[in-house]
Amino acid sequence: MAELSPQNRIAIVVDRALCIGSGDCVDTAPDVFQLDEEDKAVVVDPDGAPLDDVLQAAANCPVTAIAVTGEDGDLYP
Numbered sequence: 001m002a003e004l005s006p007q008n009r010i011a012i013v014v015d016r017a018l019c020i021g022s023g024d025c026v027d028t029a030p031d032v033f034q035l036d037e038e039d040k041a042v043v044v045d046p047d048g049a050p051l052d053d054v055l056q057a058a059a060n061c062p063v064t065a066i067a068v069t070g071e072d073g074d075l076y077p
């Protein structure tokens with residue numbers, strides 16, 4: 001299992017093959033997600049927003065490229 005973040009106790013994975021660089025995740029949680037030089041989302045800090053906002057950002061992704069895992073398993077999708 002991936003190491004979980006200290007505060008939210010989550011691991012976030014962005015599927016770069018799926019990400020189309022829409023930036024919705026960045027708009028929702030800019031301290032968690034940023035776009036890199038290839039216009040793909042990267043996680044800058046899994047604890048950069050409350051868990052609800054992280055999950056909302058994942059839900060806002062139009063291609064479901066963001067997976068969030070917590071202590072008890074999948075939180076999204």
Ligand code: SF4
Binds near residue numbers: 020025041060062064
């Ligand atoms: S919302 Fe999804 S497709 Fe858009 S930048 Fe974030 S991960 Fe990529």
